Amino acid sequence: MLKTQTSGGGDTPLLQLTDYSIRFATPDGEVQAVSDVDLMVTAGETLAIVGESGSGKSQCFNGVFGLLARNGRASGAARLEGTDLLALKPAALDRFRGRDMAMVFQDPMTALNPAMKIRRQLAETLEVHRGLKRREAEAEALSMLKRVGIPDAERRIEQYPHELSGGMRQRVVIAMALLCRPKIIVADEPTTALDVTIQAQILELFAELTAGSGTALVLITHDLGVVAGVADRIAVMYAGRIVEEGEVGEVFAAPAHPYTAALLASIPRVDRDAGAVEPIPGRPPNLVRPPAGCAFHPRCGFAVERCTAERPPLEAVSQSARPDVHRRAACWRPFVDVARGTGYGTVNETGSGSIGETSHV
Numbered sequence: 109m110l111k112t113q114t115s116g117g118g119d120t121p122l123l124q125l126t127d128y129s130i131r132f133a134t135p136d137g138e139v140q141a142v143s144d145v146d147l148m149v150t151a152g153e154t155l156a157i158v159g160e161s162g163s164g165k166s167q168c169f170n171g172v173f174g175l176l177a178r179n180g181r182a183s184g185a186a187r188l189e190g191t192d193l194l195a196l197k198p199a200a201l202d203r204f205r206g207r208d209m210a211m212v213f214q215d216p217m218t219a220l221n222p223a224m225k226i227r228r229q230l231a232e233t234l235e236v237h238r239g240l241k242r243r244e245a246e247a248e249a250l251s252m253l254k255r256v257g258i259p260d261a262e263r264r265i266e267q268y269p270h271e272l273s274g275g276m277r278q279r280v281v282i283a284m285a286l287l288c289r290p291k292i293i294v295a296d297e298p299t300t301a302l303d304v305t306i307q308a309q310i311l312e313l314f315a316e317l318t319a320g321s322g323t324a325l326v327l328i329t330h331d332l333g334v335v336a337g338v339a340d341r342i343a344v345m346y347a348g349r350i351v352e353e354g355e356v357g358e359v360f361a362a363p364a365h366p367y368t369a370a371l372l373a374s375i376p377r378v379d380r381d382a383g384a385v386e387p388i389p390g391r392p393p394n395l396v397r398p399p400a401g402c403a404f405h406p407r408c409g410f411a412v413e414r415c416t417a418e419r420p421p422l423e424a425v426s427q428s429a430r431p432d433v434h435r436r437a438a439c440w441r442p443f444v445d446v447a448r449g450t451g452y453g454t455v456n457e458t459g460s461g462s463i464g465e466t467s468h469v
């Protein structure tokens with residue numbers, strides 16, 4: 109698969125989340141869905157956001173797009189090229205959506221109008237966001253449909269969404285997102301509903317179409333398999349916080365946080381037999397009353413007393429092979445030696461199950 113060109117975390121931020129939190133008011137108390145996130149997305153990069161179900165991946169970006177449920181509230185700052193999106197009035201935020209930033213969801217029908225032909229839906233996007241005249245808009249819509257690989261595009265463009273397959277509908281939604289030449293596209297589990305061969309095609313398409321265009325892609329997924337092929341960087345979320353962040357190859361080879369290692373060990377991999385898959389013990393915490401200290405400590409085989417009482421900050425853990433890419437972990441016992449390619453995952457594989465002081469960085 110293709111990888112997008114990127115300069116990683118070193119450039120001027122396109123999107124910068126600072127002290128960013130999301131809370132939901134519920135009868136049981138406040139759900140701490142996203143907490144104190146500091147995250148940067150740079151132009152042209154593909155950043156994967158991964159974590160178990162309920163870890164806050166979707167809400168984190170729903171908040172950026174102003175799409176939280178009524179009981180939700182985002183705080184901190186979410187700056188797109190310096191403009192704090194959280195401070196904008198709905199009408200102003202609306203102008204950013206579609207034009208500067210686009211979101212692609214798992215179900216393409218959330219973005220498509222079932223009663224409107226594809227031609228009109230795509231053309232309308234261009235008329236509204238880029239001010240194109242009808243004829244121009246329709247011509248560009250057709251050429252984009254061809255670029256996203258819809259066969260027989262001249263005929264398909266005259267159809268309604270229900271006449272297309274799921275994979276084709278998702279291609280239409282991607283076409284719609286790309287038509288406005290947004291600075292950033294957030295794709296939330298864009299291929300989960302599709303069959304496996306189509307999944308790979310759609311992700312390759314995304315990578316191809318964003319590569320070189322300067323458009324940043326944030327890929328939200330619980331499927332670590334898709335991450336390896338298309339993303340440049342990865343941010344791992346647990347209980348609403350980023351627990352590890354870094355260049356994909358490095359994080360996969362030498363996870364610095366026990367949760368990342370556990371997540372990697374919990375998925376089938378082509379280089380290991382099926383028996384090597386180890387589900388993560390225990391359950392994700394209740395976000396109304398998250399555990400004190402590190403939220404992962406009740407499930408962590410490496411926790412020490414400090415982990416139960418003090419929350420570890422997200423801090424640089426090593427001299428990365430790519431110094432322009434942040435490598436951070438929120439762990440009191442981060443364990444990574446990039447030069448030797450060791451991390452928590454490699455500890456498990458050698459069966460030692462513990463870490464030595466000398467290996468700390």
Ligand SMILES: Nc1ncnc2c1ncn2[C@@H]1O[C@H](COP(=O)(O)OP(=O)(O)OP(=O)(O)O)[C@@H](O)[C@H]1O
Binds near residue numbers: 166177
């Ligand atoms: N409207 C809401 N009211 C209360 N809690 C909510 C609301 N919406 C989401 N949450 C909670 O916020 C937390 C984060 O949810 P989020 O959808 O971001 O998780 P996720 O990591 O994207 O999971 P998934 O992969 O299952 O979509 C979850 O605990 C969820 O139950």
